[in-house]
Amino acid sequence: MPRSLAVMIAASLGFFFVTATTFTSLGYVLYTMVAELHWSQTAAGMSFALLGLACGLSSPLPPQLMKAVGTRLTMTIGALVLAAGFALAGTIDSLYMFFLATTLMGIGFSLIAPAPAVYLLATWFPEKSSRMIGFYFMSGAAGGIAGPLIVGSIVGLTGSWRTHWMVMAGCSVALAVICFVAIRDAVKVESAEQVRHAGAKDEGPVAASAWTVKRAMMTPAFAVLALAMAVVQTVVTTCHAMLVSHVASMGLGASAGAVAMSLLAAAGTLSKGVTGALCEKYPPVRLLVGGLALQSVAMLGMWSGGSVLMVYASALLFGIGWGVTWLSAHILLVRYYGAAIAGDMTAMATMMTTVAVLGPVIAGRVADVTGHYNIVFLAFAGMLGLATIVSALFLRAPEVVGAVVPEGEAALAAE
Numbered sequence: 001m002p003r004s005l006a007v008m009i010a011a012s013l014g015f016f017f018v019t020a021t022t023f024t025s026l027g028y029v030l031y032t033m034v035a036e037l038h039w040s041q042t043a044a045g046m047s048f049a050l051l052g053l054a055c056g057l058s059s060p061l062p063p064q065l066m067k068a069v070g071t072r073l074t075m076t077i078g079a080l081v082l083a084a085g086f087a088l089a090g091t092i093d094s095l096y097m098f099f100l101a102t103t104l105m106g107i108g109f110s111l112i113a114p115a116p117a118v119y120l121l122a123t124w125f126p127e128k129s130s131r132m133i134g135f136y137f138m139s140g141a142a143g144g145i146a147g148p149l150i151v152g153s154i155v156g157l158t159g160s161w162r163t164h165w166m167v168m169a170g171c172s173v174a175l176a177v178i179c180f181v182a183i184r185d186a187v188k189v190e191s192a193e194q195v196r197h198a199g200a201k202d203e204g205p206v207a208a209s210a211w212t213v214k215r216a217m218m219t220p221a222f223a224v225l226a227l228a229m230a231v232v233q234t235v236v237t238t239c240h241a242m243l244v245s246h247v248a249s250m251g252l253g254a255s256a257g258a259v260a261m262s263l264l265a266a267a268g269t270l271s272k273g274v275t276g277a278l279c280e281k282y283p284p285v286r287l288l289v290g291g292l293a294l295q296s297v298a299m300l301g302m303w304s305g306g307s308v309l310m311v312y313a314s315a316l317l318f319g320i321g322w323g324v325t326w327l328s329a330h331i332l333l334v335r336y337y338g339a340a341i342a343g344d345m346t347a348m349a350t351m352m353t354t355v356a357v358l359g360p361v362i363a364g365r366v367a368d369v370t371g372h373y374n375i376v377f378l379a380f381a382g383m384l385g386l387a388t389i390v391s392a393l394f395l396r397a398p399e400v401v402g403a404v405v406p407e408g409e410a411a412l413a414a415e
Helices: 003-021 026-037 041-057 061-069 071-091 095-112 115-124 129-158 161-182 192-196 213-217 220-249 254-278 284-304 308-337 339-370 374-394 407-414
Strands: none
Touching (some): 003 095, 026 041, 026 254, 095 161, 115 192, 129 161, 129 254, 220 284, 220 308, 220 339, 220 374, 254 308, 284 308, 308 339, 339 374
């Protein structure tokens, strides 16, 4: 097997695995753990929040470690850290030890994906990097679809969430071996900037932007986009953590919740895949507003519940809206502020979404007080509805003062 193909397979397998075993399936495992260990829903939400926080805060670590020891050892270490988190989760009785376990899972995630793999694919496939990175992210999305179903199968067959964590720990060790054997750098990492800018190859030179990052962040357009992205990420993060418990609390069973999670992930994946093409035919602003509206309706469906069919339909609708909104928001950042600072603007907008880690904690507290999540989903419907209205009324291409914008760029931004 060619070395480049082995790298592609190993990297994609890593993204599939970490997506399937952490964010998209933790909510299912938490449902069974909370029932057996008599934890509060607030505690369950906190463990999910720590997973996201650890993943975000450790994101600067991979480029530095790749510079020091190379990508192969970075990803291998990540898989072993992930294995330690899973093994600890399978043996815990203390809530605080589980907090440590989910923190290790978050760190392991960031060491495996996506930064190390994007760098690998960009350097191994310089002429086809966009296509290969696209395949790579599809693999990660497939993990989101498979994760809840895998957890449901293991817990259903064994009746033990501890067995699930131990199986995942063993699979993580196997992933570490695969990474150690298959991963090789095509180009040695000399600086962290190499990793951060990997995959940003353009067909031609990037024109200097009429914007600076500071000025761009002061525009109303950025504030509206950041608000929309923060609301969406908060709802998505909380759904990943609490949807299974919510569906089960309605008397529909945890299995229905797991299927809903997989449907949500599948719809989000497919909608992201077609939104790029849609943005070439329709104004991304309209797509963003429409996506937010779909998500608001979906949350009303989750709130009203009542039947498995309603839950499944709401999950599909939310996944479609999520994918459309998320991709169109990123496309608008590029069109409004130019390709030269698109990476910086995306990073700034993403930083604003860190507030999403509070979602599971607050939702858990509400469930502890009220005994259900209904009010949470109703509140989410309201938040998304407000974001829809704000985006429809106030999201406009920013005007550049004192600078000349190329005609083609101005025309795109106006759409």
